[in-house]
Amino acid sequence: MTQGTATKSWAIDLVSDTSTRPSAGMLAAMGAAEVGDEQRGEDPTTLALCARVAQMLGMDDALFLPSGTMCNQIAYLVHCRPGDEIIVAANAHVFGSEGAGASALAGAQFRPVATPDGIFGVEEARAAIRAPRHRSPRSRVISVEQTANRGGGSVWPTATLAEMARLAHASGLAAHMDGARLPNAAVASGAPMADHTRGYDSAWIDLSKGLGCPVGAVLAGTKEFIEEAWYWKHRLGGAMRQSGYLAAAGLYALDHNLERLAEDHANARLFARKVDGAGGVKVFPAEVTTNILFLDLSGCGIEAGGIAAALAEQGIRLGVESPTRMRVVTHLDVGTAQVEEAAAQLVRILEQAARAA
Numbered sequence: 001m002t003q004g005t006a007t008k009s010w011a012i013d014l015v016s017d018t019s020t021r022p023s024a025g026m027l028a029a030m031g032a033a034e035v036g037d038e039q040r041g042e043d044p045t046t047l048a049l050c051a052r053v054a055q056m057l058g059m060d061d062a063l064f065l066p067s068g069t070m071c072n073q074i075a076y077l078v079h080c081r082p083g084d085e086i087i088v089a090a091n092a093h094v095f096g097s098e099g100a101g102a103s104a105l106a107g108a109q110f111r112p113v114a115t116p117d118g119i120f121g122v123e124e125a126r127a128a129i130r131a132p133r134h135r136s137p138r139s140r141v142i143s144v145e146q147t148a149n150r151g152g153g154s155v156w157p158t159a160t161l162a163e164m165a166r167l168a169h170a171s172g173l174a175a176h177m178d179g180a181r182l183p184n185a186a187v188a189s190g191a192p193m194a195d196h197t198r199g200y201d202s203a204w205i206d207l208s209k210g211l212g213c214p215v216g217a218v219l220a221g222t223k224e225f226i227e228e229a230w231y232w233k234h235r236l237g238g239a240m241r242q243s244g245y246l247a248a249a250g251l252y253a254l255d256h257n258l259e260r261l262a263e264d265h266a267n268a269r270l271f272a273r274k275v276d277g278a279g280g281v282k283v284f285p286a287e288v289t290t291n292i293l294f295l296d297l298s299g300c301g302i303e304a305g306g307i308a309a310a311l312a313e314q315g316i317r318l319g320v321e322s323p324t325r326m327r328v329v330t331h332l333d334v335g336t337a338q339v340e341e342a343a344a345q346l347v348r349i350l351e352q353a354a355r356a357a
């Protein structure tokens with residue numbers, strides 16, 4: 001499953017928090033944006049967004065980019081030379097969902113650490129750092145993902161994040177954070193984003209996930225890091241022109257859509273509570289803390305494809321990960337009543353399959 005049909009519109013789309021459409025308020029803010037040439041540093045709205053995110057992440061400076069993927073790839077391009085190695089969770093987005101960009105572009109390879117919830121400990125990271133040897137890859141980056149998407153939206157404790165950054169620096173490595181859902185982590189933990197990114201050389205947030213923007217991500221870091229990142233932004237075609245129209249959506253989202261992420265988390269917990277155990281389904285993680293959860297169907301009498309087809313008849317979409325695994329992601333375009341409706345339909349399908357088995 002890669003591309004869906006362009007025409008199907010879903011009444012309740014829980015496939016991803018990227019499914020959001022800009023609200024009327026966001027569109028109005030975009031339309032009213034003051035703009036200039038971003039490449040020349042003349043777009044006031046983009047500059048304002050970058051300054052705001054840099055401040056929120058406690059970083060020197062920031063860069064507006066078209067996507068989170070480009071944030072990760074530029075970070076690796078800045079931090080790594082060919083032959084370097086990046087320590088990362090085996091289920092990280094950068095490892096499995098970015099077209100092997102680190103190797104294709106930066107010439108770096110990954111050292112994956114197996115971890116079901118996407119979080120690894122300092123001792124595991126220490127064990128993954130290689131002793132300097134002419135025949136070995138050079139350990140260069142520790143890369144963390146906050147929240148851990150395929151780990152079930154799990155939140156790295158801020159103390160672990162800080163220890164990880166200290167370990168990286170003590171070992172001559174850089175610390176990078178894929179913060180696609182860092183805003184969710186901040187809201188769920190009650191600790192502001194800067195508490196998560198403290199000590200990191202680079203970190204970014206996605207505007208097009210839970211924050212509800214159509215496009216965009218902001219990469220932040222030290223002054224030196226951002227200066228180097230600008231070269232890669234140009235080389236990769238990520239330098240823009242009147243990007244203020246898009247940046248205005250980001251500023252609007254930071255004003256209006258940040259605190260409300262708590263509603264998405266409550267809705268995900270509600271969904272988990274309603275469906276866990278129905279027809280043999282098992283929710284992962286056992287305790288849902290942000291907006292992502294997975295359904296383990298191995299104990300059910302129906303596979304993911306069958307469930308997806310039955311839900312589609314009701315205009316409901318969940319993510320199909322494998323025949324025995326589905327993903328549910330809540331977001332601002334799906335309200336509590338719709339989440340209840342989706343859960344009720346899923347329970348009906350699962351119980352029907354269990355009865356037939």
Ligand SMILES: *Cc1c(COP(=O)(O)O)cnc(C)c1O
Pocket residue numbers: 066067068069070093094145147149178180181206208216217
């Ligand atoms: C979505 C996502 C990305 C990539 O972001 P895009 O804006 O879609 O390129 C990277 N990391 C994680 C954890 C994500 O969920």
